[in-house]
Amino acid sequence: MKIINGKKISNDVLNEIKKHVDGRMKNRKKIPHLAAVLVGEDGPSQTYVNSKIRACERVGFNSSLFKFHDKITENELLNEITKINENKEIDGFIVQLPLPPHIDQEKILTQVSPDKDVDGFHPLNYGKMTLGIDTFLPATPAGIIELIKRYKIDLSGKRCLVIGRSQIVGRPISILLSQNKPHANATVTLAHSRSKDLNLLCKNSDIIITAIGIPEFLKSSMVSDNTKIIDVGISRIDDDSNSKGYKIVGDVDFEDFNQRDVMITPVPGGVGPMTIAMLLSNTLKACKLND
Amino acid sequence: MKIINGKKISNDVLNEIKKHVDGRMKNRKKIPHLAAVLVGEDGPSQTYVNSKIRACERVGFNSSLFKFHDKITENELLNEITKINENKEIDGFIVQLPLPPHIDQEKILTQVSPDKDVDGFHPLNYGKMTLGIDTFLPATPAGIIELIKRYKIDLSGKRCLVIGRSQIVGRPISILLSQNKPHANATVTLAHSRSKDLNLLCKNSDIIITAIGIPEFLKSSMVSDNTKIIDVGISRIDDDSNSKGYKIVGDVDFEDFNQRDVMITPVPGGVGPMTIAMLLSNTLKACKLND
Numbered sequence: 001m002k003i004i005n006g007k008k009i010s011n012d013v014l015n016e017i018k019k020h021v022d023g024r025m026k027n028r029k030k031i032p033h034l035a036a037v038l039v040g041e042d043g044p045s046q047t048y049v050n051s052k053i054r055a056c057e058r059v060g061f062n063s064s065l066f067k068f069h070d071k072i073t074e075n076e077l078l079n080e081i082t083k084i085n086e087n088k089e090i091d092g093f094i095v096q097l098p099l100p101p102h103i104d105q106e107k108i109l110t111q112v113s114p115d116k117d118v119d120g121f122h123p124l125n126y127g128k129m130t131l132g133i134d135t136f137l138p139a140t141p142a143g144i145i146e147l148i149k150r151y152k153i154d155l156s157g158k159r160c161l162v163i164g165r166s167q168i169v170g171r172p173i174s175i176l177l178s179q180n181k182p183h184a185n186a187t188v189t190l191a192h193s194r195s196k197d198l199n200l201l202c203k204n205s206d207i208i209i210t211a212i213g214i215p216e217f218l219k220s221s222m223v224s225d226n227t228k229i230i231d232v233g234i235s236r237i238d239d240d241s242n243s244k245g246y247k248i249v250g251d252v253d254f255e256d257f258n259q260r261d262v263m264i265t266p267v268p269g270g271v272g273p274m275t276i277a278m279l280l281s282n283t284l285k286a287c288k289l290n291d
Numbered sequence: 292m293k294i295i296n297g298k299k300i301s302n303d304v305l306n307e308i309k310k311h312v313d314g315r316m317k318n319r320k321k322i323p324h325l326a327a328v329l330v331g332e333d334g335p336s337q338t339y340v341n342s343k344i345r346a347c348e349r350v351g352f353n354s355s356l357f358k359f360h361d362k363i364t365e366n367e368l369l370n371e372i373t374k375i376n377e378n379k380e381i382d383g384f385i386v387q388l389p390l391p392p393h394i395d396q397e398k399i400l401t402q403v404s405p406d407k408d409v410d411g412f413h414p415l416n417y418g419k420m421t422l423g424i425d426t427f428l429p430a431t432p433a434g435i436i437e438l439i440k441r442y443k444i445d446l447s448g449k450r451c452l453v454i455g456r457s458q459i460v461g462r463p464i465s466i467l468l469s470q471n472k473p474h475a476n477a478t479v480t481l482a483h484s485r486s487k488d489l490n491l492l493c494k495n496s497d498i499i500i501t502a503i504g505i506p507e508f509l510k511s512s513m514v515s516d517n518t519k520i521i522d523v524g525i526s527r528i529d530d531d532s533n534s535k536g537y538k539i540v541g542d543v544d545f546e547d548f549n550q551r552d553v554m555i556t557p558v559p560g561g562v563g564p565m566t567i568a569m570l571l572s573n574t575l576k577a578c579k580l581n582d
Binding site: 106127131133158159165171179188190191196 | 397414416417418419421422423447449450458462465466469470471476478479480483485487492
């Protein structure tokens with residue numbers, strides 16, 4: 001087994017961004033500023049937002065957190081988003097999902113100015129992505145492509161299986177990897193909950209990207225030698241040997257691949273760190289567009 | 292071989308649209324109005340536009356043709372499009388492609404008001420389609436879905452191969468058929484010029500949608516029994532037995548499937564007529580949005 005080290009690549013990307021920021025400071029250009037909108041007290045959401053803000057500090061970005069009570073109305077939130085759209089100090093911002101059920105997520109994401117939509121979830125940016133027009137790519141798929149690029153994994157004409165059709169990972173990575181672009185050009189199959197013959201699909205694939213959140217479902221017996229595996233799943237499972245009482249695992253049964261000739265992203269330390277790095281990379285891009 | 296009769300289904304759709312228009316006339320509601328923008332003297336483009344206008348007449352739509360010299364500048368064309376966007380009489384319009392090389396197609400298509408973009412090519416509408424949000428679907432993929440629906444072809448969990456990744460057919464149909472929606476839910480593979488093992492991919496598919504424009508490349512030996520085949524290709528090939536000296540064929544070697552237990556769309560008379568019907572259906576939808 002060979003590890004695809006997302007933590008290391010993420011570090012490399014963050015260092016490169018830091019250099020850019022240092023250069024901008026020297027040249028008295030604007031320092032990139034990322035804002036996050038957080039509604040309610042959801043634990044994991046707070047953790048994600050905090051880690052994004054810490055990453056901003058690390059590369060020298062400015063950052064803001066807009067925190068709202070989970071009783072905020074949809075209209076109030078739309079107004080707050082308009083204010084951030086108009087705030088010239090902020091280059092890009094994200095709305096941390098999920099939102100409370102009384103708020104229409106689609107309406108909120110469409111309210112984000114496409115120029116500041118560093119998550120790439122506005123339909124206009126999503127359409128540009130699908131059409132292959134330069135835009136902000138959603139961070140997780142962008143992180144996967146960065147790993148493929150830096151590990152020089154050749155996808156051209158290869159069979160790529162994406163498992164899971166979520167709008168933040170499965171759908172966009174299936175589109176991006178099948179485009180006629182460098183580090184893409186794969187023959188992509190998008191599998192999901194209704195798919196039959198998943199075992200056969202796995203066996204016939206050169207690269208597997210799994211993003212369904214079923215702990216350790218992908219076993220060694222399901223894949224062929226030389227397969228490259230990108231594991232986007234993050235699940236907690238009970239673990240008495242751990243002082244926390246749980247451990248974080250991916251969709252891949254990692255230990256099961258120990259003796260196999262495959263490349264694989266670990267969880268944690270694979271795709272996760274790349275996601276934050278690419279969000280900052282998008283923010284730098286948004287800032288440069290205003291130069 | 293069983294024929295999937297696009298000509299018949301297209302007729303059914305057009306008759307349904309005509310009934311709607313008759314109902315609107317009775318109720319003194321606005322009559323749908325489709326406009327077409329045609330630049331230059333390209334023969335096939337003129338033919339396509341003419342057939343769209345004839346179809347409008349058949350269902351009782353109003354229609355307009357805006358014809359421009361192929362020397363029109365990009366800015367002039369952008370201005371003309373703005374005028375059509377602002378023209379309240381026109382509910383929807385299409386810009387017939389291809390445009391002359393000195394005009395940036397992406398810029399022009401992005402100038403079309405998303406509310407009148409009945410071709411569904413504006414990035415905002417393309418993004419909505421990809422995200423599964425209600426919008427104008429590009430006409431050819433919409434026509435394919437209509438055939439699947441009216442022939443009650445069950446795709447759920449089935450393996451679907453799309454050959455060709457064009458932005459007007461292959462890409463959008465690959466997205467639409469893999470969504471969690473009625474008449475979709477397939478496990479879709481998108482193959483293209485770089486794909487290896489196309490024969491194996493074809494053999495393992497329950498439905499094949501081919502849109503590459505290589506005359507008669509799909510042979511009977513490449514597919515399994517019971518396969519459903521949707522042929523989007525349209526090519527001219529020499530044919531001395533025909534008074535015109537040529538005949539129109541698809542990507543499928545139609546005769547070769549004569550004795551096979553497959554369903555298949557003929558060319559002509561399959562997907563082609565559906566495309567125009569769905570364009571008119573989008574125009575009716577645009578008109579209703581203004582009610």
